[in-house]
Amino acid sequence: MLEKFKIHIAQNFPFFDGKKMLLATSGGLDSMVLLHLFQQLYFDIAIAHCNFQLRGIESFGDQNFVQNYALVNTIPIFVTQFDTKAFAADYKISTQVAARELRYNWFYELLETEKYDFILTAHHADDNLETFLINLSRGTGLEGFTGIPQQNDKVIRPILSFSRQEIENYAKENGIQWREDSSNASDKYLRNKIRHHLIPILKELNPNFISSFQKTQNYLQEAQVMVEDATIMIYQQVAKEQGDGTIHFDLKKLQQLPNFKSYLYQWLKEYGFSAWDDIYDLAEGQSGKQVFSAEFRLLKDRNFLILSPVNFVTNEKEFLLDKEQHEVNIPLKLSFCKVSDISAVSNSAIFVDEDKLQFPLLLRRWREGDYFQPFGMEGKSKKVSKFFKDEKLSLLEKENVWILCSNDQIVWIVGMRQDDRFRIENTTKNILKIQLG
Amino acid sequence: MLEKFKIHIAQNFPFFDGKKMLLATSGGLDSMVLLHLFQQLYFDIAIAHCNFQLRGIESFGDQNFVQNYALVNTIPIFVTQFDTKAFAADYKISTQVAARELRYNWFYELLETEKYDFILTAHHADDNLETFLINLSRGTGLEGFTGIPQQNDKVIRPILSFSRQEIENYAKENGIQWREDSSNASDKYLRNKIRHHLIPILKELNPNFISSFQKTQNYLQEAQVMVEDATIMIYQQVAKEQGDGTIHFDLKKLQQLPNFKSYLYQWLKEYGFSAWDDIYDLAEGQSGKQVFSAEFRLLKDRNFLILSPVNFVTNEKEFLLDKEQHEVNIPLKLSFCKVSDISAVSNSAIFVDEDKLQFPLLLRRWREGDYFQPFGMEGKSKKVSKFFKDEKLSLLEKENVWILCSNDQIVWIVGMRQDDRFRIENTTKNILKIQLG
Numbered sequence: 001m002l003e004k005f006k007i008h009i010a011q012n013f014p015f016f017d018g019k020k021m022l023l024a025t026s027g028g029l030d031s032m033v034l035l036h037l038f039q040q041l042y043f044d045i046a047i048a049h050c051n052f053q054l055r056g057i058e059s060f061g062d063q064n065f066v067q068n069y070a071l072v073n074t075i076p077i078f079v080t081q082f083d084t085k086a087f088a089a090d091y092k093i094s095t096q097v098a099a100r101e102l103r104y105n106w107f108y109e110l111l112e113t114e115k116y117d118f119i120l121t122a123h124h125a126d127d128n129l130e131t132f133l134i135n136l137s138r139g140t141g142l143e144g145f146t147g148i149p150q151q152n153d154k155v156i157r158p159i160l161s162f163s164r165q166e167i168e169n170y171a172k173e174n175g176i177q178w179r180e181d182s183s184n185a186s187d188k189y190l191r192n193k194i195r196h197h198l199i200p201i202l203k204e205l206n207p208n209f210i211s212s213f214q215k216t217q218n219y220l221q222e223a224q225v226m227v228e229d230a231t232i233m234i235y236q237q238v239a240k241e242q243g244d245g246t247i248h249f250d251l252k253k254l255q256q257l258p259n260f261k262s263y264l265y266q267w268l269k270e271y272g273f274s275a276w277d278d279i280y281d282l283a284e285g286q287s288g289k290q291v292f293s294a295e296f297r298l299l300k301d302r303n304f305l306i307l308s309p310v311n312f313v314t315n316e317k318e319f320l321l322d323k324e325q326h327e328v329n330i331p332l333k334l335s336f337c338k339v340s341d342i343s344a345v346s347n348s349a350i351f352v353d354e355d356k357l358q359f360p361l362l363l364r365r366w367r368e369g370d371y372f373q374p375f376g377m378e379g380k381s382k383k384v385s386k387f388f389k390d391e392k393l394s395l396l397e398k399e400n401v402w403i404l405c406s407n408d409q410i411v412w413i414v415g416m417r418q419d420d421r422f423r424i425e426n427t428t429k430n431i432l433k434i435q436l437g
Numbered sequence: 438m439l440e441k442f443k444i445h446i447a448q449n450f451p452f453f454d455g456k457k458m459l460l461a462t463s464g465g466l467d468s469m470v471l472l473h474l475f476q477q478l479y480f481d482i483a484i485a486h487c488n489f490q491l492r493g494i495e496s497f498g499d500q501n502f503v504q505n506y507a508l509v510n511t512i513p514i515f516v517t518q519f520d521t522k523a524f525a526a527d528y529k530i531s532t533q534v535a536a537r538e539l540r541y542n543w544f545y546e547l548l549e550t551e552k553y554d555f556i557l558t559a560h561h562a563d564d565n566l567e568t569f570l571i572n573l574s575r576g577t578g579l580e581g582f583t584g585i586p587q588q589n590d591k592v593i594r595p596i597l598s599f600s601r602q603e604i605e606n607y608a609k610e611n612g613i614q615w616r617e618d619s620s621n622a623s624d625k626y627l628r629n630k631i632r633h634h635l636i637p638i639l640k641e642l643n644p645n646f647i648s649s650f651q652k653t654q655n656y657l658q659e660a661q662v663m664v665e666d667a668t669i670m671i672y673q674q675v676a677k678e679q680g681d682g683t684i685h686f687d688l689k690k691l692q693q694l695p696n697f698k699s700y701l702y703q704w705l706k707e708y709g710f711s712a713w714d715d716i717y718d719l720a721e722g723q724s725g726k727q728v729f730s731a732e733f734r735l736l737k738d739r740n741f742l743i744l745s746p747v748n749f750v751t752n753e754k755e756f757l758l759d760k761e762q763h764e765v766n767i768p769l770k771l772s773f774c775k776v777s778d779i780s781a782v783s784n785s786a787i788f789v790d791e792d793k794l795q796f797p798l799l800l801r802r803w804r805e806g807d808y809f810q811p812f813g814m815e816g817k818s819k820k821v822s823k824f825f826k827d828e829k830l831s832l833l834e835k836e837n838v839w840i841l842c843s844n845d846q847i848v849w850i851v852g853m854r855q856d857d858r859f860r861i862e863n864t865t866k867n868i869l870k871i872q873l874g
Binding site for chain 1: 573574575576577578579581582627630631634635638639641642643646649650652653656657659660661662663664666667668670671694696698699700702703
């Protein structure tokens with residue numbers, strides 16, 4: 001295996017020359033073989049060992065084993081211990097996910113602080129095959145079939161194209177010692193079943209199975225990248241990221257695609273949505289309907305689906321403003337100052353007769369049934385909802401409007417229109433300028 | 438199964454109402470169950486049976502069995518016999534591919550002539566699963582994992598979501614009879630191994646395996662459509678179909694994509710190419726290099742890959758033209774006629790002094806070393822290759838130029854430039870107009 005390995009390294013990782021390598025070493029068969037192989041190559045290597053403290057005394061046994069190996073072989077070593085279970089509980093994730101998170105965070109930290117170039121892990125071909133078959137048995141999408149890549153940023157798997165058999169043989173031939181890992185029992189049951197019963201049949205049907213499987217997986221990886229290409233290209237045609245942090249999906253364009261649901265799925269999965277049927281119905285459903293994930297919501301608004309953070313809307317809140325306050329920052333930035341005359345009028349500033357106001361002022365969302373007297377309409381009343389309609393506000397935009405009130409009367413539809421009742425008149429003595437932003 | 442089947446039909450094929458169905462019926466278990474199910478639905482059905490004559494007396498036994506069933510049940514029946522082996526030999530295809538080709542051609546013919554609406558086949562969930570695992574064992578790309586679709590144009594598989602077990606149970610419960618098919622032994626060996634050894638393990642690992650596998654396959658089908666979307670979108674950005682039947686791929690645009698090889702593969706596979714490494718090298722290789730498939734060639738020409746039919750170029754051929762010929766059609770259309778005066782001059786017609794010509798004229802490709810005296814250059818000689826370069830002709834365009842010669846002297850670079858030596862002069866008595874197209 002060593003000769004094949006050397007050629008493999010030269011062909012696949014020509015950039016290894018002169019680099020400093022951090023080898024993730026659990027003490028198990030695969031990582032001990034990887035370590036032994038790299039010792040033969042005289043690279044500038046170090047060992048990184050994580051003690052996840054998941055198997056009590058056994059975990060410390062692994063740690064001692066690896067530390068001892070490093071000592072005997074005079075290899076620099078970094079060791080850390082994690083309270084994996086507490087971390088998993090804190091973040092409500094599985095122990096497995098927690099361990100991965102902790103491990104890679106620490107590896108990347110070490111790269112930085114200790115000036116190493118790459119992290120090397122000992123995944124091999126059978127790992128990918130087993131994961132493929134585990135995912136097949138459970139049901140999966142294309143992502144579940146593409147496997148771990150040979151390189152992902154600074155993490156490199158130099159023996160990913162080698163089989164378990166080759167690795168075992170190498171260990172035997174070179175008298176390599178390792179620690180058996182008894183963890184991960186539930187996954188191991190499935191993995192062992194697959195390893196001992198499924199894979200031998202596949203290898204019997206095709207003696208070159210492992211190598212043809214690697215080609216298969218390469219093809220699937222290529223297909224996955226093309227799926228991502230399509231996802232991005234269609235996104236560029238259909239989605240518009242607004243300045244306010246929302247994304248508008250143009251349904252007219254989207255629904256021209258017979259497979260628009262596939263694209264919605266690809267775009268929205270990273271926002272934590274899971275009610276896919278509801279989302280697909282939304283596209284064809286009534287304006288105003290919405291679907292939520294933990295942190296996002298998708299709103300159907302006429303010809304658009306609008307994606308926004310859930311906390312984007314704080315409908316329930318009201319804010320009181322005292323007379324002495326000269327500035328507000330929450331829920332939006334407003335400043336109040338006395339002026340002697342009216343200067344430039346704009347949507348972002350109004351001038352009111354301070355003596356007509358009754359403090360504290362109230363800043364709130366609009367409500368169904370709100371009326372006001374739009375400035376410049378000679379005292380005529382208008383429903384706020386009608387005003388919004390005339391201004392062609394989307395549902396989301398409406399929800400984000402703030403209303404400044406004095407004693408239940410609207411003073412300002414903030415940023416849009418002042419009320420006539422509080423305007424400056426000839427008799428006004430104290431002019432208050434209220435400025436947005 | 439009947440109740441589940443009825444619901445399935447109502448939900449998935451609401452358009453079946455009032456339609457006429459042609460049931461592909463081999464006489465095997467699956468097709469006899471499909472037939473029995475449709476008899477319970479009182480659809481307007483007929484049987485279509487193909488006798489491929491691949492198993493001698495057995496094939497005729499199947500035919501008799503199906504014909505007898507149709508007679509007893511008073512179902513209209515269409516039967517045909519194919520010389521499948523001869524067809525396969527004629528077209529150099531496998532017996533299996535030949536049988537499929539013959540079968541579907543005949544089905545579609547029947548739809549037309551006998552006014553049926555749909556062809557129904559009896560593929561079921563285990564067929565797709567077995568094919569998936571066969572392809573996995575051999576190595577495949579995403580296409581090999583997507584399975585047969587439930588509907589493909591007018592071919593519908595109404596029991597594709599039912600398992601073999603359900604079908605067998607239904608056959609038992611309803612005392613349905615069928616013929617065992619002993620054909621396809623080689624594929625059957627693999628299929629049986631997979632059916633009896635692999636699939637039971639997968640079902641043991643996950644009792645809902647068949648249904649989660651169907652979801653898996655749906656996801657993969659969606660991914661496959663997105664791959665096709667990407668293939669088309671990138672093609673539109675990179676490829677230009679020329680009027681002359683060639684396709685030019687812009688390498689500068691193409692190579693901006695890190696995965697451009699995936700796209701080349703998708704575009705070119707249907708042209709019968711297989712030397713993929715050579716093709717990928719071509720993209721980075723020297724101008725003038727080319728790769729061939731049986732019927733096409735791909736030529737690297739500066740910043741382009743040019744795809745053209747192989748027979749596009751007939752370099753070796755020369756054509757002699759007699760004085761009596763007034764028209765040529767091969768290798769291109771030329772007409773000769775005497776005129777009294779020069780009319781409109783264009784690239785597609787020249788006027789020459791007939792008496793300067795020496796018949797027969799010769800029509801041939803250009804050769805390295807060809808010289809001519811371009812019209813309007815006062816008798817100066819020029820290398821044809823230099824002329825082409827100045828005209829910015831691509832390699833392929835050069836190869837497609839024809840040259841008209843008289844006694845080894847160039848008269849016309851057809852469609853491009855006349856030679857000065859054969860032009861009309863004051864002394865000319867007989868004017869010959871040579872017209873292209």
